Amino acid sequence: MTSSERVTESKKVWTTLITNTAYLSGLLTLDYSLKKHNSKYPLVALYTDAFPPEGHAALEARGIPKQRIEYLLPKNGGKDYSNDPRFYDCWSKLAPFSLIEYERVVQLDSDMLVLQNMDELMELELDAPEVAGKGQRVFAAGHACVCNPLKKKHYPADWVPENCAFTSQHNTPEVAQTTGPPPNTSPLGFMNGGLQVVNPSSGVYNAILDHLSSDAAINMDFADQSLLSDLFKNRWVPLPYIYNALKTLKWEGVHPQIWRDDKVKNIHYILAPKPWDEMDKEGNFISKDATHAWWVTHNQERLRGEKERGIKVDGF
Template identity: 40%
Template sequence: MASNGNGVKQNGDAAENGDGWYDPTKIWTTLLTNRAYFGGLLVLHHSLRRHRSKYRLHVMVTRAVEEDTEYMEAFAAAGIPTIVVDKIEPAPRDGKINKGTWEKLAPWSFTQYERVVLLDSDQVILQNIDDMMEVEIPEGWIASTHACTCNPRKLPHYSKDWVPANCAFTAADQATGAPAAITAQSPNNHHLLNSGTVIVQPSEKQYEDLIHAMNTHPDVPNMIFFDQDLLAIVYRGRWKPLPYHYNALKPMRACHAGLWKDEDVKILHYILNKPWKSRKYDENDTIESTHGLWWDEFAKVEREWTESEDARKRELWRSVVVPVVAQE
């Protein structure tokens, strides 16, 4: 077990395992703060392995998760190394704290790696994505995909300027998927990113700048998307837009039908309702039919665990996975 000097403990290594050699200089990572997303993590991990990534997935877990010994045993049974991160949250404002997933900022401090790609555990990998580890990024920058600001569900707490005309994906190259360039003349929404996929080049200075902004920026108390909103502010003019293929938000299959091509999607992101909440979904619905891809991957995971010769692994499936994944 090692520490990187920022209150981060790491369990497991990035070397030889049953799936072959992993490059230890770069990693994928995702954050889990409770048991609810464990099914999602297993699918993310399995799909990365199935598409033969040469980089390993490490899951960031909070101190509360670390104390859940059965849960930590389940990570080990899955072959997923854990990185225990300290709580990250903004300084109180008027006695109130904007509680959220601020621990997603921790990878900026993982300076033992040349590159970290932050993923969300409600994603499934549909093609090999190792090319993300080679994307050229200027020093002090990050890379991510635009946020979709169409707001097709007309959610009232979203900004009033979240309409299709202002969405960066409307301005993308509809034939190739190439993202719209971000310029000084771009609509404000084009400066917004979705933190489901972020390429990070760890840096103590960048990490310190993020924490300083989190503790001092006047917009923080009212942020809805937490780390995502903060990244858009701190890296305004300093983030490289990636094609939607690397973070295809499932509603975009309908609201950006002219852009979306199933065969080009590399990472499918199940924002809003999660597939593991129900095994029933409308196979004829443009958006909900994508849940079938998640369940196909989950079926492979399920067989791997339930048919394992390891009795303890089968027990952990029943006690950790079954309670958080719909059984019908």
């Protein structure tokens, strides 16, 4: 288990994993967006030993609390992710289940941007920690989109639109704004790990570690997402897409039928390039993806505010 000391007074926190500086601009703008939209709860950066000194300095300069976690990997080495190396880091996104010093943790990916207050996730009903993963509401998350719109050849062959939970909502787009399809809507029953609502629990975390140590880890195509979808099959609470609005859902040919710009509370900039990779030297928007402009606008606001507060320009 990880440290049992809170790094903030709040017993309910947002967390995000950071292992290097590639996502640091994303983390800083995520933190800014939570504060801009008046969240009552702090963002805690969960860092591993590989996180460099300049990253720590950037967090400290902005007053963002940080907490060390162990870098998680399957004991048998797990699947070869050479086609998608980002998944090696994703195992450590299971750490929030171990943070029993907090009552509620909502894990966010650092390539997310909060567009509306979503503090209600801190009150969402889940199984109590002592249920130890035996109940029907172990955690909450959004569905994965299994359409594979970029047609990545190393993705599973059954990742096709007809197996996607979001496809089931095309004829009921208004319902999609408030209700997630049941976990078993898709034959794959797959969640996306970008946002996870968790009641930390020693029992749940030990079950996760046991599964991580098993031979099953060799066949987990998507690291933490595969593990949670398999270990707690159909026993998680499905959130509507608005809390983990995968940017690809808006694309033509994916799920534009359900997407509503004004309903999205949290956009997830999955895949590459990231918004911070598509700016000119002055930090202006140059992407073809209109949703990237939302991130750039927030980032520019953040940088202006930091300048006014005298925070040293550090490139993040």
